[in-house]
Amino acid sequence: MDTDKQSQAMGQGAEPAQAQQVGDGRMEGQGTGQQGAAAAGAAGTRNVGVLTPPVDVIEDAGGITLLADIPGVSRENLHLRLEAHSLTIEGALSLDIPQDMQSRYAEVRHQHYERTFALSRDLDGAQATAELAQGVLKIRIPKTQQAAPRKIPVSAAPR
Template identity: 25%
Template sequence: MSDLATLPKNGGLANKKTLSGFPSLSNWFDDFSMGEFPSLFSSNFNTGMSTPKVNIKEEADAFIVEMAVPGLKKSDFNINLDNNTLSISAELKENNEEKDEGYTRREFGYSSFKRIFTLPETVEDSKINAKYNEGILNIHLPKKEEAKQKPARSIKVS
């Protein structure tokens, strides 16, 4: 298993090629963060939602994207694949109303995020799956058979 990839300030990873001719994690992962929806008010009823951070791991047979998004439900996520573009988004609308002895108090809030990633052609897009557990969204991006890392082996000289 490789180390986690980290995103520098500009949102891209360092560019490098692998020996097999397939793009490495570094040169396929273009992240176009759509930014956070800014909090319009400083009061506590509109908390906003910052752009979630991601960890990306490259394993021998897959790429794993882990996104920290606590406080959401599975149904809050919208994950789409269009050609080689993976988009992950969530949108929350909150509307609270209290009625008490002659007055009505209404507070509402809106928050959202959207992350977009360009996937390499080595990802088997028909087998992508996502799971959400304890505030972490995990997206499993399996590699095509020809892109999987082969184990080292000895070759006999005849």
């Protein structure tokens, strides 16, 4: 999807990075563990921060579909929040270490995903659906009845 269509799908005239990061002030790459090597703490863990999951936004005549890549996050550790005209995806990944083993260094053991999107007023958040399969979160948000395209019947004029 090109930049203009992506901005329209989310109802923004702004650049996609700005529209996608409503309220948290981060731009792509910030808070994603891409800041370079962080110093290992005493417990042998790396402070990675919040990861920004990659997302595809697909628009059709009936609404938008978001596909977010959140590998390892279970349904129980996934939280979607819809407030006014913004959607927030949050997820946590926690890998357990077997009791007979001890962690020496861990970068993946505890991860937190978060991403917020500004939504168009033409989308009906109350009708949103979500499903998680093989690490991919699929969120479908239909357009409101007023915004959905519709056919206008043409009748014959009275004689």
